[in-house]
Amino acid sequence: MAAQGADLSTRLKILFVINDLYTRGNGLAASARRTIALLREHGHHVRVLSALPRDGDDCGVGMPEYVLPPLRIPLVDPLIASQGYAFARAKRREIERALAWADVVHLEEPFMLQAVVARRARARGVPALATYHIHPENLTASVYLDRCALLNRVILELWKRAIFNRSDLVQCPSRSVYERVLKLCVRAPLLLLSNGVPLGEEMSGGGHEVGESSVVRVLVVGRFSREKDQATILRALRHSAHARSIQLTFAGRGPTEHSLRASARRLLRRGVIAHPVRFAFMSADELAREASSCDLYVHAARIEVEGLSALEVLRHGVVPIIARGPLTATSQFALSEDSVFEAGDARALARAIDVWIDRGPVGRQREARRYRCVGERYDIRACVARLEEAYRRLVFEGRARG
Numbered sequence: 542m543a544a545q546g547a548d549l550s551t552r553l554k555i556l557f558v559i560n561d562l563y564t565r566g567n568g569l570a571a572s573a574r575r576t577i578a579l580l581r582e583h584g585h586h587v588r589v590l591s592a593l594p595r596d597g598d599d600c601g602v603g604m605p606e607y608v609l610p611p612l613r614i615p616l617v618d619p620l621i622a623s624q625g626y627a628f629a630r631a632k633r634r635e636i637e638r639a640l641a642w643a644d645v646v647h648l649e650e651p652f653m654l655q656a657v658v659a660r661r662a663r664a665r666g667v668p669a670l671a672t673y674h675i676h677p678e679n680l681t682a683s684v685y686l687d688r689c690a691l692l693n694r695v696i697l698e699l700w701k702r703a704i705f706n707r708s709d710l711v712q713c714p715s716r717s718v719y720e721r722v723l724k725l726c727v728r729a730p731l732l733l734l735s736n737g738v739p740l741g742e743e744m745s746g747g748g749h750e751v752g753e754s755s756v757v758r759v760l761v762v763g764r765f766s767r768e769k770d771q772a773t774i775l776r777a778l779r780h781s782a783h784a785r786s787i788q789l790t791f792a793g794r795g796p797t798e799h800s801l802r803a804s805a806r807r808l809l810r811r812g813v814i815a816h817p818v819r820f821a822f823m824s825a826d827e828l829a830r831e832a833s834s835c836d837l838y839v840h841a842a843r844i845e846v847e848g849l850s851a852l853e854v855l856r857h858g859v860v861p862i863i864a865r866g867p868l869t870a871t872s873q874f875a876l877s878e879d880s881v882f883e884a885g886d887a888r889a890l891a892r893a894i895d896v897w898i899d900r901g902p903v904g905r906q907r908e909a910r911r912y913r914c915v916g917e918r919y920d921i922r923a924c925v926a927r928l929e930e931a932y933r934r935l936v937f938e939g940r941a942r943g
Contacts, residue, residue, distance in 0.1 A: 553932055554586045556643035558658050560612075560650060561627045562602065563594035566764055566794055566822065568850060569674045572736040573649050574602050579925045590639045590658070592629035607639040609654070620683060624766065624796060631657040640667050644936045648704060650674060656703035663707050668935035671708040671729075672736075673718050678844045678868055682768040683796070687844065701725050709935050712928075714847040715870035732931055737921030738852045756816065757898050758788050760835040762828065762854055765795030768844035770864070772797070773887050775804045778813055780891035783898045785815040792831065794822045825853075832857040836905055837897055843884035845869040849919070856916040858909040862893045876911055 557577055564570045578601070580587050588606040595611075609629035614621065621627065631654045639658075640646070646662050648655040648671040655671070662669045677696035678687040686692055705711050705727040712732045713719035719733045763769045771791060778784040791801065798820065805818035823831060832838070832854045840851045840863045848863075848871030855861055855874060865872040866884030875881045879896050882889040897905055 551933060551937075552584050552586065553929075553936060554588070554642055554644040555580060555932060556588055556590060556607075556639050556646045558590045558639075558646060558648050558650075558655055560592060560609075560629045560652060560654055562589055562591045562605065563598060563600050564626055565598075565600065567626060568764075569649065570600075572674075572849065574600055575739060575921055576736070576925055576928070577602050579921065580929070583925070583929065585929070588639065588642065590635065590654075592627060595627065607635045609635055620796075624683065624764075628652065629654055633657075636661055640665050643667055645670065645932045648672065648708065651700040651704050656707075659704050659707035668709045668939070669707070670710045670712060670732075670931060670935065671704050672712040673705075673714065673722055674846060676721075676844055676846060676868055679768055679846075682844060683766070685767070687768065697725065701727055705729060710931055712931075715873065717867075717870040717873075718846055734927055734931075735919045735924050736847060736849060737919050737924030738849050738856075738916055740856065740916055740920050740922075755786055756788050757783065757786050757837065758790070758835040759837045759839055759894070760790050760792065760831060760854065760859070761839050761841070762792045762850050763840070763842065764793050765791070765797045765801055767797060768842060769795075770841045770843050770885060771801055772804065773841045773864075773885055773890060774839055775801065775808060775818075776887035777890040777894065778808055780888050782895050784808075784813055786898070787814060787894075788816040788819070789814070790819040790821065790831065790835070792821055792823045792828060828853070829857060832859055835859055836902075837862060837894065839890070839894070840864060840871050841884070841890065842869055842871060845871050847871070848874070852916045852919055855912040856914075858913045860897055860905050860908045861912070862890065862897070864890075874915055876915065877908070 559573055562570055562573055577587050590607040591605040592609050592611050609632050612628040612630040636658055640662055646667055646669040648659060648669055659669055677693040681687045681693060708729045710732055711722060711727060711729045712734050713722055714736050719731055722731055761771060761774060765771060808814045809817055838854045838859045838861045843864055843866050851871050851874055861875060861880050863872045863875050863881055864884035865881045869884060872881045882893045
């Protein structure tokens with residue numbers, strides 16, 4: 542049976558270069574897996590240059606065709622592992638084999654592996670597309686240096702010289718990323734294009750029926766880390782007039798989980814909250830069920846390239862409260878000023894929570910209905926179709942259109 546989307550003359554050989562394609566709970570890897578699966582559905586030949594999964598789980602995309610050995614970094618290796626991530630060693634022989642096969646290369650990260658591949662791809666005349674998937678601050682936040690402007694500028698300049706300037710096109714997943722990269726004056730054209738989310742069947746959400754319960758269910762989704770700033774949510778409960786009616790659920794895992802649990806226990810012990818905070822790592826189906834039954838969704842990340850995990854919740858019809866700041870793009874999904882607060886401001890977050898609780902189930906349900914279609918602009922099928930167009934222009938025309 543013929544594959545959809547690409548005929549024999551336009552099927553491409555696409556090489557994805559990523560250190561760790563198989564980590565779960567990581568938005569970058571999950572986005573890459575979804576894109577790879579759709580490109581294969583469209584008839585393209587997609588191969589992966591990556592390390593093997595540590596636990597043998599190929600996450601449904603198969604093992605890498607070009608296998609790289611793991612890279613162990615003394616002293617910081619435990620920190621990297623705590624983030625649910627791993628680096629791969631740039632093995633010259635595998636890189637050359639992969640480039641000899643590929644029509645086009647997709648660089649998913651701005652690390653040493655991608656720098657080596659970008660240099661070799663340019664030398665061999667293989668076009669490369671690089672995606673700006675992370676900010677320098679995503680890395681430096683783990684060691685409390687995210688506010689060191691000089692360090693982050695130096696890292697960004699290294700990425701520019703080693704990867705972006707050696708690429709033929711740079712994908713910017715959000716407007717805020719586009720504006721930041723534009724100021725770098727990279728040589729390659731820029732493509733403003735979301736990574737996209739799958740738009741499956743929506744489930745009715747937006748809170749409970751009127752009078753059903755006095756408990757307000759608040760959902761938080763994402764990796765537990767400093768830059769995701771779940772700690773601000775717990776601090777906000779100290780300032781909320783409705784803290785004792787809130788049932789808070791954190792869906793995720795990560796290195797700050799221990800401290801978040803400790804803070805949550807203190808809030809309960811001191812009587813600030815009446816319901817224990819729930820911590821759980823959920824599958825996609827479990828998260829969909831949770832989203833469909835919650836009243837509010839809070840996204841407090843202060844460093845976020847796009848924040849697609851928010852869309853996966855909002856499409857079920859949930860009122861969001863989203864942090865706004867210079868390094869986070871997620872507030873682009875908010876449909877009213879009542880659904881945003883300044884990143885890191887616990888009192889402002891408490892006020893926003895109280896506003897939506899005061900409006901009651903009817904007011905929240907009315908607002909929630911507006912969010913069921915908010916993800917249509919970010920449909921991964923449309924995003925991948927534009928990505929295919931970019932690949933084809935690079936391969937067949939030798940140029941890109943930003």
